[in-house]
Structures are given as structure tokens and as C-alpha cells.
Amino acid sequence: MSIKQDIQQAAERLQAAQQIAVLTGAGVSKESGIPTFRDAMDGIWAKYDPAELATPEAFQRNPKLVWDWYTWRRSLVSQAQPNPAHVALAQLQRIKSATIIITQNVDDLHEQAGSEDVIHLHGNIARNRCSGDCGEEAPAIPADDDGTPPRCPSCGAYLRPDVVWFGESLPSDALFRAAKLAEQCDVMLVVGTSGMVYPAAGLPASARKHGSHIIEVNPVASSISTIAEIHLQAAAGEVLPQVIAELRS
Ligand code: OAD
Numbered sequence: 001m002s003i004k005q006d007i008q009q010a011a012e013r014l015q016a017a018q019q020i021a022v023l024t025g026a027g028v029s030k031e032s033g034i035p036t037f038r039d040a041m042d043g044i045w046a047k048y049d050p051a052e053l054a055t056p057e058a059f060q061r062n063p064k065l066v067w068d069w070y071t072w073r074r075s076l077v078s079q080a081q082p083n084p085a086h087v088a089l090a091q092l093q094r095i096k097s098a099t100i101i102i103t104q105n106v107d108d109l110h111e112q113a114g115s116e117d118v119i120h121l122h123g124n125i126a127r128n129r130c131s132g133d134c135g136e137e138a139p140a141i142p143a144d145d146d147g148t149p150p151r152c153p154s155c156g157a158y159l160r161p162d163v164v165w166f167g168e169s170l171p172s173d174a175l176f177r178a179a180k181l182a183e184q185c186d187v188m189l190v191v192g193t194s195g196m197v198y199p200a201a202g203l204p205a206s207a208r209k210h211g212s213h214i215i216e217v218n219p220v221a222s223s224i225s226t227i228a229e230i231h232l233q234a235a236a237g238e239v240l241p242q243v244i245a246e247l248r249s
Helices: 003-016 056-061 063-079 083-095 170-185 200-209 236-248
Strands: 020-022 099-103 119-122 123-130 159-163 187-190 212-219 230-232
Touching: 003 170, 003 187, 003 212, 003 236, 020 056, 020 083, 020 170, 020 200, 020 230, 056 063, 063 159, 083 099, 083 187, 099 170, 119 170, 119 187, 187 200, 187 236, 200 212
Parallel strands: 020 099, 020 187, 099 119, 187 212, 212 230
Antiparallel strands: 123 159
């Protein structure tokens, strides 16, 4: 089938759906200038070791290094603007109101594009929380002069970015909602994820098992492709606006 026919079929599936779940990953924000994690050439994990930067143990060993790295990532995210893929997904939510976005991304580009119901599975990089037992959310206080992370105003432990690190649990309310949605949706649109990190990567398989159609948007084959009924093999910012145009026609 040609990509044009795939786009048409994807629009028909979305049109007929009662409940749509959209699962997004780093690929949806790539065209906004935020690097993905696993792209071979320019993925973040091709250049940096997650064990040194994105685990609770790494933060305990070297809080300044981890804080510095997140300061760099925060600056990338704060400069980024939503791209046509984020805009198209916000339009989809307006056309089909029973559409909920589940994202693995720690940016807020879906919200900036106008999306309202967004489940964040991996936290929000712009927020801080206490790394100690009190775990309280904290404002974005700058680091001390020597570059060490700021301290929690309540208990004095270091603050940390409010993101999920390797080896940590996902926020339970977000995961619970996402898992329920995977069981209930009749279409799951999976955009820009390699499908390598669980439990998020298990959501499309759960949706499929419960009878949902899976539509994938990814320029390359991923571990989701084998269960996708339709694979739109293109950049999200190019193809999603075409799906919306087809849905409107
Ligand atoms: P990955 O970097 O693993 O995968 C990104 C996917 O996006 C790849 O399959 C690319 O082919 C695809 N892609 C690249 N450009 C695209 C474009 N323009 N349009 C559509 N797709 C494109 O990122 P995730 O699957 O999101 O975890 O990674 C999952 C988790 O691993 C992240 O949330 C992060 C990371 O470690 C945490 O931060 C907890």
C-alpha cells in the first residue's frame, strides 16, 4: 500500500473510533530540536551513559554532575516550540474529544500546542522534587554557587528533577490511567517511540490484546511495528498533519 492509502486508512480508523489513546515518545519532539534517546547518530544514549546520569545511584554518587546535565537538558526543552506533530495531535483531540494522550516525554510541548488531557508517565523536567524521604514537590530554585543542587526547603535534602530515572517506579496514578485506557481504547496511535522501555512499551501490546487497532508513526521499524495494523513510515511532523487533513475532508 502507498503512504497515501495508509494515511486514508488511518483517518478512517480514527474517525470510527469511540476512544482513542495516543502514546508518544521522544520522536514526536525531535522536530522541535529535542534529541531522541536511541537514534544511532544523535540519540542522547549514544553520547551519554544513562547509568552515570539517570539513576538514583548516579545522583547519590555525583549530584553536581547529574544536576549539571539536567540543567543542559532543561535549557534545550525550555527553548523548544511545539512542532506540527504536537499541533496535529491537539487538533485530533478537538475533532475526536475522546482522545487522551499518554506521553513518555518530560517536556510540555503537547500542552503548549493546546492539548489538555495529557498523562505524563515519566514526569516533568521543568519541576523539582525532594530527593529525600519527604519527596515534596519544590519550586525551580537555582543551584548553589558551587553548582551543587539546591536543598529542599522542608527537610534539607538535595532537590532533584521530577523525572523517572532507571530503576524507579512510574507515578502510580498516571500508570493506572494509562493501563486502563490501553484496555478500553479502540485505536491506539503510537508516535515516535522505540518501544524499548517498560512499562510504557507494554501499552500497545495490551491495547492490541484487548482488540484495539494499532497505528504507528515512525520513520523506521520499531518493536511496535509487528503489532501495528498501519505503519506510517515518516516523520510525525510531516505525516500527522496529513492524517488530520484527511480526517477533516
Ligand atoms: P527513543 O529514543 O527510544 O525512540 C525514539 C523513536 O522515535 C525511534 O524509534 C525513532 O525512530 C523515532 N523517531 C525519530 N524521529 C522521528 C520523527 N520525526 N517522527 C516520529 N518518530 C521519530 O525514545 P522513547 O521511545 O521515547 O525514559 O524512549 C523511552 C524512554 O527511554 C524515554 O522516556 C526515556 C528514555 O530513557 C526516561 O526518561 C524515564
